[in-house]
Amino acid sequence: MLKFHEVCTLFPEMDPDEKRAMLEDIRQNGVRIPVWVWKDQVIDGRHRFICCQELGIECPTQEYTGTEDQIVSFVMSLNASRRHLSSSQRAAVACQAMSIQRRLRDAAEKEAKPAKPGEPTPKPKPVDEELDDLAKQIGTNRRYLRFADKLRVERPDLFKKVVNGDVKLRTIIDELGDDLMGGKESDDAPGVPDEDEQDEITTDELGHEIPADLRECWDMLKEFDALCALQRDFRKRVKVLCDTAAGAYLERALPEMNAASKSLEKELKTMAPYTVCPHCNGDCCNQCRGMGWIPRGVFDLASEEDRERWSNPAAAF
Secondary structure, eight states: OOEEOGGGGSSOOOOHHHHHHHHHHHHHHOOSSOEEEETTEEEEOHHHHHHHHHHTOOOOEEEOOSOHHHHHHHHHHHHTTTSOOOHHHHHHHHHHHHHHHHHHHHHHHHHSOOOOTTOOOOOOOOHHHHHHHHHHHHTOOHHHHHHHHHHHHHOHHHHHHHHTTSSOHHHHHHHHHHHHHTSOOOTTSOOOOOHHHHOOOOBOTTSOBOOGGGHHHHHTHHHHHHHHHHHHHHHHHHHHHHTSGGGTTGGGGHHHHHHHHHHHHHHHHHHSEEEEOTTTTTSOOTTTTTSSEEEHHHHHHSOHHHHHHHTOTTOOO
């Protein structure tokens, strides 16, 4: 029986709607992209594997032949560009990856044969250099990573919320920044810009370059996020009101109101700009209804094979 390697926990769980869509796709078309496995442990594709278990069918696999301390970089390269993550989530995921990779690397070094007399011992990269490499890879900055790593160690409760996309690092920095970091950082550390300013959107959520005439569409993603946040706040406030005497009658309608609010939030998430049209590369065609881009909801309706092909930033449309 295959087990899940800890690298499977790097990226957030699929939401229920995404999982249902994947389950139905696999039911109808099977698993088109085999799950990656290392020594009887799933390292990438856990959602596909879980869906196969629920459907009672065999899940195709392919064996990773690298060493365990190389697995983290491999899994990050598979997922970092094809997952719809905010800058805060990317920083949090990268910090978890860095922590796991360091531990696996240390374990591998302990098991390795001692160096021969006179043979130089390879030195690990300085922390700042490692952070810079990670920041460049995932599209964020060193201070964001440093703060996220501190948060991971000292406030795992808040860190989990960042990973899940429930709160932005920018918000936590504004509230806890200096206290958490033990005072302000030295002048040589770059400041943390607002997350909206930090992410100059030049690529879509799959890593493809956005044509200049379509970038205004991606600039509006913050409005979609704000409206989703309003729906979540609405449900919380209605629940608080229902717990008072004034909300006694309102409580009867609570299930319907929550369902309607969640449905609206889902529509906002799935209808926001997601990727440049894979059929016309932004030139507008019948597939994208002349928009030049398609939303997440349309992308999810494509076959798993097409989604995997479109998710490769280097792929030619």
